Amino acid sequence: MDSYRFIKSSSKQSTSSETDHHHHQFGSLIPRLGRKYRSLSFDSGLLLIVNQRFESPTRLVMATSALNSDKKIVTGPAGYVLEDVPHFSDYIPNPPTYPNPLQDNAAYSVVKQYFVDEDDTVPQKIVVHPDSPRGTHFRRAGPRQRVYFDSDDVVACIVTCGGLCPGLNTVIREIVCGLSYMYGVKKILGIEGGYRGFYARNTIDLDLKTVNDIHKRGGTILGTSRGGHDTTKIVDSIQDRGINQVYIIGGDGSQKGAAVIFEEIRRRGLKVAVAGIPKTIDNDIPIIDRSFGFDTAVEEAQRAINAAHVEATSFENGIGLVKLMGRYSGFIAMYATLASRDVDCCLIPESPFFLEGKGGLFEFIGKRLKENGHMVIVIAEGAGQDLLAESNEQSTTLKDASGNKLLQDVGLWISQRIKDHFAKKMTLNLKYIDPTYMIRAVPSNASDNVCCTLLAQSAVHGVMAGYNGFTVGLVNGRHTYIPFYRITEKQNKVVITDRMWARLLSSTNQPSFMKHDDIHEPNHSGGEAGAMNW
Numbered sequence: 001m002d003s004y005r006f007i008k009s010s011s012k013q014s015t016s017s018e019t020d021h022h023h024h025q026f027g028s029l030i031p032r033l034g035r036k037y038r039s040l041s042f043d044s045g046l047l048l049i050v051n052q053r054f055e056s057p058t059r060l061v062m063a064t065s066a067l068n069s070d071k072k073i074v075t076g077p078a079g080y081v082l083e084d085v086p087h088f089s090d091y092i093p094n095p096p097t098y099p100n101p102l103q104d105n106a107a108y109s110v111v112k113q114y115f116v117d118e119d120d121t122v123p124q125k126i127v128v129h130p131d132s133p134r135g136t137h138f139r140r141a142g143p144r145q146r147v148y149f150d151s152d153d154v155v156a157c158i159v160t161c162g163g164l165c166p167g168l169n170t171v172i173r174e175i176v177c178g179l180s181y182m183y184g185v186k187k188i189l190g191i192e193g194g195y196r197g198f199y200a201r202n203t204i205d206l207d208l209k210t211v212n213d214i215h216k217r218g219g220t221i222l223g224t225s226r227g228g229h230d231t232t233k234i235v236d237s238i239q240d241r242g243i244n245q246v247y248i249i250g251g252d253g254s255q256k257g258a259a260v261i262f263e264e265i266r267r268r269g270l271k272v273a274v275a276g277i278p279k280t281i282d283n284d285i286p287i288i289d290r291s292f293g294f295d296t297a298v299e300e301a302q303r304a305i306n307a308a309h310v311e312a313t314s315f316e317n318g319i320g321l322v323k324l325m326g327r328y329s330g331f332i333a334m335y336a337t338l339a340s341r342d343v344d345c346c347l348i349p350e351s352p353f354f355l356e357g358k359g360g361l362f363e364f365i366g367k368r369l370k371e372n373g374h375m376v377i378v379i380a381e382g383a384g385q386d387l388l389a390e391s392n393e394q395s396t397t398l399k400d401a402s403g404n405k406l407l408q409d410v411g412l413w414i415s416q417r418i419k420d421h422f423a424k425k426m427t428l429n430l431k432y433i434d435p436t437y438m439i440r441a442v443p444s445n446a447s448d449n450v451c452c453t454l455l456a457q458s459a460v461h462g463v464m465a466g467y468n469g470f471t472v473g474l475v476n477g478r479h480t481y482i483p484f485y486r487i488t489e490k491q492n493k494v495v496i497t498d499r500m501w502a503r504l505l506s507s508t509n510q511p512s513f514m515k516h517d518d519i520h521e522p523n524h525s526g527g528e529a530g531a532m533n534w
């Protein structure tokens with residue numbers, strides 16, 4: 001067992017009683033920081049870790065007040081930053097550990113280096129210059145040598161929240177299979193009907209038999225809902241039922257809900273792990289490359305676009321207009337357009353457009369019909385909402401139970417505007433196709449099924465290893481544990497000044513609807529590593 005020694009900080013001398021106190025609080029944390037970090041001291045509320053390998057001080061930024069700070073940030077040489085996730089040993093003194101049962105698992109024992117090295121982290125940014133700092137990293141997901149749960153003591157639960165997404169059942173299945181096959185867990189509960197199911201419904205037992213073929217079905221066998229997040233009642237229910245592992249499958253709202261559940265669990269000092277699995281067909285969750293369901297949704301959207309194309313090409317001045325999901329982020333519309341090659345114009349929430357006058361949508365439609373005799377338009381449901389509100393002279397203040405803005409039907413509105421505009425100019429045949437729920441109510445395709453499996457297994461490994469308060473996610477193709485605050489602080493959006501949108505514009509040859517003066521530098525509300533803004 002490595003030993004760890006407290007050293008005195010140059011800026012603030014720790015008294016021996018302070019040092020003892022800090023050692024009690026942080027001592028068990030240090031082994032998990034990895035072999036490089038052997039000594040520590042305190043500097044104005046920051047934990048300083050001395051990096052032995054590089055012989056330079058590394059800072060673990062953490063409020064010393066009962067470790068209630070949200071952030072665990074380790075910095076290292078050449079601008080290295082690790083945005084780490086909480087761990088049981090941060091707030092539970094000397095929690096017992098056990099050898100990982102995978103050591104005796106026939107499937108894994110033959111795998112070389114199956115266990116993840118404690119020092120392994122994944123960079124958020126992989127395109128760098130020779131003089132770039134090493135930048136932000138996240139902890140690499142995967143099984144650890146030692147686990148913080150005795151399998152016989154585990155009572156796990158799974159809940160699905162928010163809208164439907166292809167692959168929900170596969171994730172449920174793979175969490176159950178991962179816990180059962182890899183860790184020998186026997187008690188797994190399903191929470192029905194989203195967050196409110198914790199306190200308003202009975203649980204159901206999940207085992208290998210119940211989940212055997214659920215991955216072939218769309219939807220979620222557990223049911224889902226919006227609203228109903230009552231933190232106190234949820235954590236009371238977790239405590240009353242003796243649950244010690246909570247797997248939350250949901251979108252950005254659900255991850256916010258998971259974060260407050262975790263905070264309440266930590267405040268009560270409970271040994272309960274909370275892990276989020278990101279569910280986002282809109283691809284509106286930041287940091288991660290993408291999650292399950294997106295690929296299936298884009299594939300399913302092709303059917304609607306194909307139908308629109310067939311209709312458009314079969315009539316004089318035919319226009320096929322397809323509305324796709326995407327409340328705040330237009331990734332589905334952008335990728336469906338790029339995949340199809342039959343689309344003449346793609347409109348998304350991130351790219352403002354206008355209808356009338358030079359450079360406007362009507363002018364472009366007129367031009368394309370003259371050139372080709374038909375056209376296909378794809379519009380994301382969140383696009384043009386400002387124009388719609390203006391023309392209806394009413395602002396959209398209606399919200400769903402979770403507080404998400406309820407959108408007006410931009411597809412119907414724009415269809416009518418196009419028809420009205422061309423009414424006296426030419427014969428126009430516009431067919432409006434709204435596949436809405438059809439792209440998300442289907443089972444996941446093969447590639448999303450693999451994605452679901454890996455996310456579920458990574459979540460299970462992280463929880464068994466004692467990590468807590470994290471969302472599991474793919475960052476630059478590697479699975480990582482990301483602290484909740486990074487997942488919930490903003491939404492991922494298409495960055496229209498990035499290459500991907502330029503590729504789309506050059507593929508459809510549509511106008512950008514932007515004057516040069518309107519183009520600002522990206523505000524980094526999205527478009528970080530991965531996130532499909534390559």
Ligand SMILES: Nc1ncnc2c1ncn2[C@@H]1O[C@H](COP(=O)(O)OP(=O)(O)OP(=O)(O)O)[C@@H](O)[C@H]1O
Pocket residue numbers: 161162163164194195196225226227228229250251252253254255256257258260279280281401402404
């Ligand atoms: N800030 C928040 N704090 C606590 N709970 C929240 C918060 N935001 C949303 N929730 C809860 O999370 C659940 C899901 O949220 P929401 O309906 O926004 O869907 P989502 O998870 O964002 O998924 P999607 O956007 O894909 O439909 C709801 O039960 C909601 O009450």
Ligand SMILES: O=P(O)(O)OC[C@H]1O[C@](O)(CO)[C@@H](O)[C@@H]1O
Pocket residue numbers: 163164251281282325326327381400440
């Ligand atoms: O009608 P519901 O079930 O509230 O869900 C609609 C929303 O859910 C999503 O599919 C996923 O967030 C959005 O694209 C869409 O706006």
Ligand SMILES: [Mg+2]
Pocket residue numbers: 162251252253
């Ligand atoms: Mg959401």
